[in-house]
Amino acid sequence: MNASVLTASHYGVVRFGDLQCEAVVLKGGERGYVRRQLAKLLGFHETHKGGRFARFLADFAPNSLSELEKTREPILLPSGRQAQFFPAGIIADVASAVVSAAINGTLHKARQGIVPNCMKIMRALATTGEVALIDEATGYQYHRAPDALQELISKLLRQSCASWERRFHPDYYRAIYRLFGWKYQGHDQNPPHVVGQITQRWVYGPVLPADLIDEIRVRKGISQKHHQWLSDQGLARLETQIHAVTAIARSSTCYRDFNHRCTAAFAGGSLQLALLADELEEVA
DSSP states (O other): OTTTEEEEEEEEEEETTTTEEEEEEESSSSEEEEHHHHHHHHHOOTTOOOOOHHHHHHHHHHHGGGHHHHHOOOOOOOTEEEEEETTTTSHHHHHHHHHHHHHHHHSSOOOGGGHHHHHHHHHHHTOOOHHHHHHHHTHHHHHHHHHHHHHHHHHHHHOOOOOOOOOOOHHHHHHHHHHHTTOOOTTTTTHHHHHHHIIIIITTTTTTTTHHHHHHHHHTTTTGGGGGGGGGHHHHHHHHHHHHHHHHHHHHHHHHHHHHHHHHSOOOHHHHHHHHHHHHHHHH
């Protein structure tokens, strides 16, 4: 892997009202967005050259260009996909400048269409704040709260590895295989690597904080499975998530459709984790 590729340790979807944008926290703690998605909210689609977006930023947030120059190299998302990074701390200035230009009558008519989106972005940031929005969307708030995280670890993980039991029903694999046009041959078949990636992202990811998954990786042996380290409460959450992902896979027309549906259902994983923390507190 190219040494210049930075890695996102946390990923989620920020919501500016009814708008959505992929958000990330890099391993060094820097917060930001997937640039392509943020550009789309501002009227620049994949068919547009990156230079047009840069010129737009130069008009409305000229001080941001130096920050963008520092992040020209791609970043690696937890899914394995590469993307361009757009650092936090810029979008508020851009949205504000666009709205001000519209109010003053100096906004070019070709850009009038992005004013409603900029208003939504401004309202969301005024209510919550950009850092809090990203931390909530990506689950990074749990990384910043080690005491709360340790409490979750103590309740969701076992002290020692349990004996292996089947946790993923053949129906789960049949549903996932169908998305790729593959035929499931039974548990003796070694699943393709992509199936493991889907399981990590959409089964374990939404119900377990990234730091808890890292803790399992530290504890477990080569032949052990993640679920062998989960407590009864952790297994109950896992079981529910397996059923949910299986249902989505069965009703999806293809992998792209499945991925969109899972993103809509689970990418705001911090909400689920907050509910999980509440549930654990109630039964403690």
